[in-house]
Amino acid sequence: MKYFMKIFKESIIVVILSSIFGLISGILLSSNEEILYTIPILLLILPALNSLIGDISTVLVSRLTTHLYIGTILPKIQKSKRLKEDFYGLLMTLLLSLVVLILLGYSIGVISGVKLVNPLIIVLIITFTILIIFFMMFIILFIGAIFLFKRGMDPNNFLIPFLTSLADFLTPLFIILFTIIFI
Amino acid sequence: METRDTKGKIVKETFPSETVSIIGDILAGIILSVLILPFDSFLALLLMIPALLSLRGNLSGPFIARTSRDLIIGDFTKRSWIENVFATFILAIITAIFIGIFSIILNSIIFDLKVLPTVHFILIPIVTIILTLSISIPCSTGLNYIAFRKGLNPNNVVNPVMTAIDDFFTVFCFFLTLIMLGVS
Numbered sequence: 001m002k003y004f005m006k007i008f009k010e011s012i013i014v015v016i017l018s019s020i021f022g023l024i025s026g027i028l029l030s031s032n033e034e035i036l037y038t039i040p041i042l043l044l045i046l047p048a049l050n051s052l053i054g055d056i057s058t059v060l061v062s063r064l065t066t067h068l069y070i071g072t073i074l075p076k077i078q079k080s081k082r083l084k085e086d087f088y089g090l091l092m093t094l095l096l097s098l099v100v101l102i103l104l105g106y107s108i109g110v111i112s113g114v115k116l117v118n119p120l121i122i123v124l125i126i127t128f129t130i131l132i133i134f135f136m137m138f139i140i141l142f143i144g145a146i147f148l149f150k151r152g153m154d155p156n157n158f159l160i161p162f163l164t165s166l167a168d169f170l171t172p173l174f175i176i177l178f179t180i181i182f183i
Numbered sequence: 184m185e186t187r188d189t190k191g192k193i194v195k196e197t198f199p200s201e202t203v204s205i206i207g208d209i210l211a212g213i214i215l216s217v218l219i220l221p222f223d224s225f226l227a228l229l230l231m232i233p234a235l236l237s238l239r240g241n242l243s244g245p246f247i248a249r250t251s252r253d254l255i256i257g258d259f260t261k262r263s264w265i266e267n268v269f270a271t272f273i274l275a276i277i278t279a280i281f282i283g284i285f286s287i288i289l290n291s292i293i294f295d296l297k298v299l300p301t302v303h304f305i306l307i308p309i310v311t312i313i314l315t316l317s318i319s320i321p322c323s324t325g326l327n328y329i330a331f332r333k334g335l336n337p338n339n340v341v342n343p344v345m346t347a348i349d350d351f352f353t354v355f356c357f358f359l360t361l362i363m364l365g366v367s
Binding site for chain 2: 048109
């Protein structure tokens with residue numbers, strides 16, 4: 001049972017912390033349930049939005065960690081060609097994926113009879129949300145990876161569960177905030 | 184190699200798997216917006232949905248990563264797999280109980296909704312997570328094994344596909360649990 005104990009000890013805290021973040025997102029959504037009833041397309045695309053920003057940020061962290069370990073990015077907060085290449089590559093992937101998400105989400109929404117309210121404004125809200133979170137994540141994760149790496153820690157172990165929880169919390173927060181402001 | 188990846192290569196390798204992931208998540212969204220939204224107790228259910236969805240990344244994701252690593256480094260045995268599965272289920276049940284208890288506390292402090300019996304706050308996460316893992320674990324183990332036997336890196340192939348499968352089945356099993364427990 002050595003392997004079992006190792007998995008259990010290393011995972012229990014992060015899994016519980018992540019659930020707390022999840023429950024905070026739940027409070028946020030439940031407190032604004034009238035928005036979800038009025039604009040049900042938001043509920044249709046919310047899991048995909050959470051997953052999109054989480055996946056792209058996970059790729060970013062694992063790439064940054066590899067670069068730091070092999071020395072292609074120095075552990076200093078400064079611009080570099082490598083960093084720019086990763087930034088633009090992931091930004092392009094994010095934008096392309098967002099187009100697929102919006103097209104697919106709206107097509108399936110129409111087919112399944114989900115009510116569409118202010119589709120253009122909703123698309124703008126989704127795009128703003130994803131871009132703002134991506135820029136925030138890029139800065140936080142870049143600084144965080146360097147900070148952890150300099151202290152001899154593996155950024156993957158801490159930053160990946162952290163960013164998943166942060167993305168799950170920030171995505172509904174910004175969507176609700178922008179919906180209240182613009183609609 | 185990652186060190187020399189151009190932005191074009193990053194897009195080429197990441198975009199297809201992201202598309203697969205989006206499709207699975209949109210299907211999860213359909214169940215949420217078409218099947219779960221009409222429930223009378225939707226507001227109370229909404230409290231636990233994000234926490235249940237985030238478990239995909241924190242239970243199933245590491246399970247897949249550990250299985251891939253064990254296969255790659257040659258440590259994969261029946262015993263290691265059983266211990267991995269056992270640890271994942273125990274973590275899942277503890278977390279589900281935790282989600283249930285905190286949902287009860289948060290509901291009584293913030294919303295005070297009476298639409299859902301207290302015991303359902305505990306039972307819904309437990310049954311949903313057990314059902315989801317019962318589908319996810321055999322699927323990811325099978326995919327890991329097939330990818331490895333075919334000479335592919337399971338880390339690159341299995342995770343995006345399983346993200347889609349896990350998100351869809353979490354919401355689907357959530358819906359099944361509501362039906363089984365007779366939630367209104």
